[in-house]
Amino acid sequence: MSNKSSFLEVKTLRKSYGRTTVLDDVSFEIKEGEFVCFLGPSGCGKTTLLLCLAGLEQPDSGDIQKRERSLARIPPSGRDVGIVFQSYALFPNLSVKKNIAFGLENQKKSKVEVETICAQLMTLLSLNEHEEKFPSQLSGGQQQRVALARALAVSPSLLLLDEPLSALDAQVRARLRGELRDLQSRLGITTIMVTHDQEEAQSLADRIILMNQGRIEQIGTPWEIYNEPATSFVADFIGVSNIFRVRSLGAGEFRSDSLEFRCPNHDKPHNEEVKLLVRPEDIVTSHTKTIHSFAEALVCKIEFLGPLVRLHTEASNKIKIVADLPKKAFEIGAVNLGTKLWLSAEPHDIKLLRV
Amino acid sequence: MSQFALATSKSPSSLPRERNDWINSTLLYLYGAAVLSAIFIPMAMLLIKSIQNSKGIYVGLANYQKYFQSTALFDSFYNSVLVSLLTAVIVVPTAFLYAYGLSRTCMRFKGIFRAGIFLPLLIPGLLKAIALIYLFGNQGIFKGVLFGGSIYGPIGIIAASILWTFPHAVLIITVSLMNADRRLYQAAEVMQASTWRAFVTVTWPACRYGLITSFFAVFVMVFTDFGIAKVIGGNFNLLATDIYKEVVGQQNFEMGAVISVILLIPAMILFIFERAAASKQASQITGRSLPLIPAVHPTRDWAYFLFCSLILLSILLIIGMAQFAALIKFWPYNLELTLSNYIFDLQGVGWVNFWNSIQMSLLAATAGTILVFLGATLIEKTRFDQFLRKFLQLSMLLPMAIPGLVLGLAYLLFVNNPNNPLGFLYGTMTILVISSITHLYTVPHLTALTALKSLSKEIEMVAQSLNTPVWRTFFRVTVPACASAILDIWLYIFLRAMTTLSAVIFLYTADTKLAAIAVIHVDETGYTAAAAAMGMLVVYACLVVRLLHYVISAIVLKKFQSWRH
Numbered sequence: 028m029s030n031k032s033s034f035l036e037v038k039t040l041r042k043s044y045g046r047t048t049v050l051d052d053v054s055f056e057i058k059e060g061e062f063v064c065f066l067g068p069s070g071c072g073k074t075t076l077l078l079c080l081a082g083l084e085q086p087d088s089g090d091i092q093k094r095e096r097s098l099a100r101i102p103p104s105g106r107d108v109g110i111v112f113q114s115y116a117l118f119p120n121l122s123v124k125k126n127i128a129f130g131l132e133n134q135k136k137s138k139v140e141v142e143t144i145c146a147q148l149m150t151l152l153s154l155n156e157h158e159e160k161f162p163s164q165l166s167g168g169q170q171q172r173v174a175l176a177r178a179l180a181v182s183p184s185l186l187l188l189d190e191p192l193s194a195l196d197a198q199v200r201a202r203l204r205g206e207l208r209d210l211q212s213r214l215g216i217t218t219i220m221v222t223h224d225q226e227e228a229q230s231l232a233d234r235i236i237l238m239n240q241g242r243i244e245q246i247g248t249p250w251e252i253y254n255e256p257a258t259s260f261v262a263d264f265i266g267v268s269n270i271f272r273v274r275s276l277g278a279g280e281f282r283s284d285s286l287e288f289r290c291p292n293h294d295k296p297h298n299e300e301v302k303l304l305v306r307p308e309d310i311v312t313s314h315t316k317t318i319h320s321f322a323e324a325l326v327c328k329i330e331f332l333g334p335l336v337r338l339h340t341e342a343s344n345k346i347k348i349v350a351d352l353p354k355k356a357f358e359i360g361a362v363n364l365g366t367k368l369w370l371s372a373e374p375h376d377i378k379l380l381r382v
Numbered sequence: 383m384s385q386f387a388l389a390t391s392k393s394p395s396s397l398p399r400e401r402n403d404w405i406n407s408t409l410l411y412l413y414g415a416a417v418l419s420a421i422f423i424p425m426a427m428l429l430i431k432s433i434q435n436s437k438g439i440y441v442g443l444a445n446y447q448k449y450f451q452s453t454a455l456f457d458s459f460y461n462s463v464l465v466s467l468l469t470a471v472i473v474v475p476t477a478f479l480y481a482y483g484l485s486r487t488c489m490r491f492k493g494i495f496r497a498g499i500f501l502p503l504l505i506p507g508l509l510k511a512i513a514l515i516y517l518f519g520n521q522g523i524f525k526g527v528l529f530g531g532s533i534y535g536p537i538g539i540i541a542a543s544i545l546w547t548f549p550h551a552v553l554i555i556t557v558s559l560m561n562a563d564r565r566l567y568q569a570a571e572v573m574q575a576s577t578w579r580a581f582v583t584v585t586w587p588a589c590r591y592g593l594i595t596s597f598f599a600v601f602v603m604v605f606t607d608f609g610i611a612k613v614i615g616g617n618f619n620l621l622a623t624d625i626y627k628e629v630v631g632q633q634n635f636e637m638g639a640v641i642s643v644i645l646l647i648p649a650m651i652l653f654i655f656e657r658a659a660a661s662k663q664a665s666q667i668t669g670r671s672l673p674l675i676p677a678v679h680p681t682r683d684w685a686y687f688l689f690c691s692l693i694l695l696s697i698l699l700i701i702g703m704a705q706f707a708a709l710i711k712f713w714p715y716n717l718e719l720t721l722s723n724y725i726f727d728l729q730g731v732g733w734v735n736f737w738n739s740i741q742m743s744l745l746a747a748t749a750g751t752i753l754v755f756l757g758a759t760l761i762e763k764t765r766f767d768q769f770l771r772k773f774l775q776l777s778m779l780l781p782m783a784i785p786g787l788v789l790g791l792a793y794l795l796f797v798n799n800p801n802n803p804l805g806f807l808y809g810t811m812t813i814l815v816i817s818s819i820t821h822l823y824t825v826p827h828l829t830a831l832t833a834l835k836s837l838s839k840e841i842e843m844v845a846q847s848l849n850t851p852v853w854r855t856f857f858r859v860t861v862p863a864c865a866s867a868i869l870d871i872w873l874y875i876f877l878r879a880m881t882t883l884s885a886v887i888f889l890y891t892a893d894t895k896l897a898a899i900a901v902i903h904v905d906e907t908g909y910t911a912a913a914a915a916m917g918m919l920v921v922y923a924c925l926v927v928r929l930l931h932y933v934i935s936a937i938v939l940k941k942f943q944s945w946r947h
Binding site for chain 2: 081082083102103104105106108109110112114116117118119120121129130133134177178181
């Protein structure tokens, strides 16, 4: 994808409602054909950002450019976007087919053309047998597909999805997730999806834009976001994390009362306070101290999660540490409640976070 | 006032406007101008009149001073409050029991009781008064029941007002009783709460605002009504009848305006209380509650059955009496049946009045429905002009707070003003139509708003991003999806325009005299049987239209709303 030019460019977007800042200096670029997720907790500004892109909300300052043309004075109808809402917002009194054809009729397409496009989309989204049904006669997943078909019918250059899957139950959701990704790569349409579900974002997106309180915390591929989180917020939001506040002793050594890390890859000046992240699955336990051990802790709770076993441990000074062991590495009987274990992590698994 | 919150509370002040937005804005400003000239300018003229003398010269508060010095004011004010208070005190508990029977018991024939309660809405208030006179008047069947007391006066006014306001109170309270969550009652039962405790902790909090709302609503209705008192009030003076006497009897517009203002102020204050209670009520309805299914309880069910039958029978008795009165030769001496009362061989009264009423009500209902629905859509769906929309939204509540008689007088002053370019409206059917629509505006507006709010606001956003012209979304989606609400609005305006009189009593001329006004005139000349006959014509028309509405609704719902389950 790196060879493709910038399709959408957002520059220092700001927006506030009275005293609450919803978007604070938001800037990013999206390439043509990319699938991008705006991810973040509710109230982080991700939906507002999406509505700004659609022209349904107006930013206080900043600019949005599509193919190097500013969209600032262009109303929603001129922006060439398709939009799907969480509630689907289907026209309740129109049949599936008429819903899909609605936008096409505005484009003054001939009857034959409308018919062809509708038929194609209905086949593509397996809605053929529901053509004459009304939205209220469809299941949630089917309604979602109709909304998608309606948005795609006018062949927009940008598809905006506002939490399209969150009203569905878990199974339908997982299946539609796959269908959505297939469809997107087949049509090659640039897509932005808003979600608060980190798993959904990770499985779908080429890149994730992670937001918190109106600011962008990090932009990156799902791999980067998980493995190289920039801030403790990102680390906490994506997956399970152990975050430690420690003081640098220089030469890659870090220490707090009960913790002791040696990671020569992070060189920080003496006495600086830093945050370190260790993912639970990167922790190795042993009964004796090893070269990479960073703490000795008591096992307080053992959770069996199928493929892995999660140990909740506590080092002195009540520091809680979560360690995940693969099922195979866990010996029944050897580790019990109250067992004392040494926890170790290799230097490259210890991440330095931006404070 | 959560139910009046606008769709986009955020301010998209600098969003780029497109064609749709310009269309919406233009229409919205036109609508605002119409509201201004239909409500605010006439009311301003009324206020101005109250501080002028008969030659139109400013006299400050002299008119008020004069009025406060006469004892008549205090008497009328006291009488109005007394009659309204007593009516409300009787109606609200009775209506509560009736509504409770309908929604929380397993009594038999609930459907009949539910339909029967709508009957009084089809009958003009005057006709109820006439029926009461036949039943309890000087030559009434049950005269003895009053122990020598007279039906002409407070007793008659209260009795007729009870009949008139009862269905309204039942409707309000039923809504609040429907707002019951089965799970709350199950929880109370599991925790072994007594029936009484469940009532106090679950039923009461859920419906108390409904009771308060209905109390204020009934009070204001009676406080501002005039037709009933006119027919059955005798020499018992109320504020509303005082206005009529000053304006029609003495041509004293200044004093009429003064009394109007005095009537208007408490009506406004009570109305604000009523809206506050109503919005509290609305905020309790979550839409997520499981409906309550009442359990069978034979003793209770039979008790409610008896109670509701009693109420329904008295309603039927009144209608039956009115019909009987219209059909007999000379009460009470010659009880032979005849249709001659329907001939109306009286000067200035005839079938033409009935046709006038039909014409006026059809026009008011049709024009009113279009205006109401368009206006509500504009207020709800326009993305811009935040301030104007909020202002209009609040203005739409005003008509309910302005007594019909006061509005009528304001219109009279408005069209009679020599400087008014709209003066040509004086004496036309159009002015009757406009004043009826304005008078009845609030309830249909709220109905339209509720229907519009039930459509997801994101639908507009989707339509916009699909580059749909605003009228296409309106006709293809909004109107069909709200078809049943639109029909209900039409029916409401038609029925009320047929039966109400206060908003038009000052505005008709010999050519545009309506049936309800004719009833008063015939009654004044002493031909009560003919008055009853004229009143019954209104009832027949209302019944026919009610049935037609039922049939058309069924067809339209089948055609446009098969998507609804």
